Amino acid sequence: xxxxxxxxxxxxxxxxxxxxxxxxxxxxxxxxxxxxxxxxxxxxxxxxxxxxxxxxxxxxxxxxxxxxxxxxxxxxxxxxxxxxxxxxxxxxxxxxxxxxxxxxxxxxxxxxxxxxxxxxxxxxxxxxxxxxxxxxxxxxxxxxxxxxxxxxxxxxxxxxxxxxxxxxxxxxxxxxxxxxxxxxxxxxxxxxxxxxxxxxxxxxxxxxxxxxxxxxxxxxxxxxxxxxxxxxxxxxxxxxxxxxxxxxxxxxxxxxxxxxxxxxxx
Amino acid sequence: xxxxxxxxxxxxxxxxxxxxxxxxxxxxxxxxxxxxxxxxxxxxxxxxxxxxxxxxxxxxxxxxxxxxxxxxxxxxxxxxxxxxxxxxxxxxxxxxxxxxxxxxxxxxxxxxxxxxxxxxxxxxxxxxxxxxxxxxxxxxxxxxxxxxxxxxxxxxxxxxxxxxxxxxxxxxxxxxxxxxxxxxxxxxxxxxxxxxxxxxxxxxxxxxxxxxxxxxxxxxxxxxxxxxxxxxxxxxxxxxx
Numbered sequence: 203x204x205x206x207x208x209x210x211x212x213x214x215x216x217x218x219x220x221x222x223x224x225x226x227x228x229x230x231x232x233x234x235x236x237x238x239x240x241x242x243x244x245x246x247x248x249x250x251x252x253x254x255x256x257x258x259x260x261x262x263x264x265x266x267x268x269x270x271x272x273x274x275x276x277x278x279x280x281x282x283x284x285x286x287x288x289x290x291x292x293x294x295x296x297x298x299x300x301x302x303x304x305x306x307x308x309x310x311x312x313x314x315x316x317x318x319x320x321x322x323x324x325x326x327x328x329x330x331x332x333x334x335x336x337x338x339x340x341x342x343x344x345x346x347x348x349x350x351x352x353x354x355x356x357x358x359x360x361x362x363x364x365x366x367x368x369x370x371x372x373x374x375x376x377x378x379x380x381x382x383x384x385x386x387x388x389x390x391x392x393x394x395x396x397x398x399x400x401x402x403x404x405x406x407x408x409x410x411x412x413x414x415x416x417x418x419x420x421x422x423x424x425x426x427x428x429x430x431x432x433x434x435x436x437x438x439x440x441x442x443x444x445x446x447x448x449x450x451x452x453x454x455x456x457x458x459x460x461x462x463x464x465x466x467x468x
Numbered sequence: 469x470x471x472x473x474x475x476x477x478x479x480x481x482x483x484x485x486x487x488x489x490x491x492x493x494x495x496x497x498x499x500x501x502x503x504x505x506x507x508x509x510x511x512x513x514x515x516x517x518x519x520x521x522x523x524x525x526x527x528x529x530x531x532x533x534x535x536x537x538x539x540x541x542x543x544x545x546x547x548x549x550x551x552x553x554x555x556x557x558x559x560x561x562x563x564x565x566x567x568x569x570x571x572x573x574x575x576x577x578x579x580x581x582x583x584x585x586x587x588x589x590x591x592x593x594x595x596x597x598x599x600x601x602x603x604x605x606x607x608x609x610x611x612x613x614x615x616x617x618x619x620x621x622x623x624x625x626x627x628x629x630x631x632x633x634x635x636x637x638x639x640x641x642x643x644x645x646x647x648x649x650x651x652x653x654x655x656x657x658x659x660x661x662x663x664x665x666x667x668x669x670x671x672x673x674x675x676x677x678x679x680x681x682x683x684x685x686x687x688x689x690x691x692x693x694x695x696x697x698x699x700x701x702x703x704x705x706x707x708x709x
Binding site for chain 2: 328378379381382383384385386387388389390392
């Protein structure tokens with residue numbers, strides 16, 4: 203009965219580790235793909251500028267030389283008149299007889315840093331009619347980053363708890379051997395390596411399982427939401443398994459050293 | 469100087485075991501500690517091994533505080549405890565050879581040395597038996613062999629002959645004496661001190677939460693009327709001497 207309880211506890215902790223590892227991988231995958239697709243489209247600031255016709259050439263040169271500018275589009279007077287008409291169809295008949303000179307020349311500029319661009323326009327070209335019309339939303343990005351961070355923390359926590367209970371179980375079972383070996387002056391690593399190898403094997407298998415599970419779920423998500431995102435690649439899997447093993451090794455060393463110190467001598 | 473107890477106090481709850489204990493064990497000595505049951509012999513041994521910490525004061529081993537030594541210093545010490553410490557599910561030969569395994573010796577080397585000890589102790593037929601299958605006396609011998617297989621420079625033995633008859637107990641004490649003559653320092657606590665007398669043997673007695681070295685006169689002459697009249701222990705020592 204005790205053995206069964208132990209087995210259930212161990213299996214549930216390992217399962218928690220696998221589930222959290224899978225969630226971490228998925229969260230990382232979603233975050234990466236959202237950054238690469240959705241957010242890339244809207245990641246730049248957009249500035250609308252009213253351009254004086256006399257300064258148009260200078261303005262164009264400025265846009266071409268400024269590294270802050272990603273792309274730009276200049277709308278002449280006629281374009282703006284037409285766009286206004288399209289925007290307000292009920293005014294079309296009012297706008298049509300007006301001369302083009304009543305409408306400004308404008309530019310829509312995508313820049314990396316909107317406020318800096320506007321400041322530069324004011325300082326260098328003395329332009330006043332510039333305004334920021336779009337700043338990318340960072341909420342989704344922040345949310346995904348936070349989710350990845352939270353899952354990372356929970357995953358490490360699950361790893362810690364799993365190793366802690368494993369070590370306590372082993373310490374209870376092996377206390378006599380440890381105590382004797384300690385009395386005989388053996389270095390703790392004589393005991394540590396075989397134990398550590400066993401735990402790392404479990405963590406390794408659990409990590410691989412988490413990778414496989416995340417791949418399956420990623421494919422499902424792609425199917426359900428009609429996404430065309432790449433599934434997590436070998437690089438991510440390899441990094442995940444390596445980080446898992448490395449973290450497990452470090453955590454296990456620290457816990458073992460502390461636990462072994464508490465074993466009585468002889 | 470090998471060991472030095474400096475103003476050591478040991479208290480368990482309200483019971484004071486040692487009070488301002490100042491006591492030194494020199495290198496290359498053969499010391500015997502006696503004392504009544506519960507007087508603190510095992511506690512003293514546990515403090516020497518680092519199992520118990522003094523409530524106050526310091527224990528100096530080879531010029532450094534005991535706590536400052538690395539675990540490796542224990543390789544030079546052969547511990548023999550009152551209670552079995554072996555691995556029950558392992559064979560006798562494995563238990564005896566364990567210290568050599570930890571030192572990286574080959575299986576052949578371990579087993580040949582373990583067999584030597586089994587022959588000395590008359591346990592050759594028990595080589596493959598499990599440790600947990602042994603009798604009390606046999607366990608004591610295995611503990612003895614495991615402690616001495618490395619030829620330690622310091623032997624700490626807490627009641628090493630507690631479960632043995634007189635003949636076997638004398639045999640083990642003779643082995644300890646041989647190690648002492650080879651240069652080892654031996655420190656034994658026992659209810660049954662060796663019957664032989666030798667000027668090199670230092671005898672100590674625990675009394676009144678302290679340790680007193682017995683003078684040659686006290687060892688050679690009856691204790692009656694000299695100290696601790698009420699203790700059967702003192703009378704035992706007297707009779708055996």
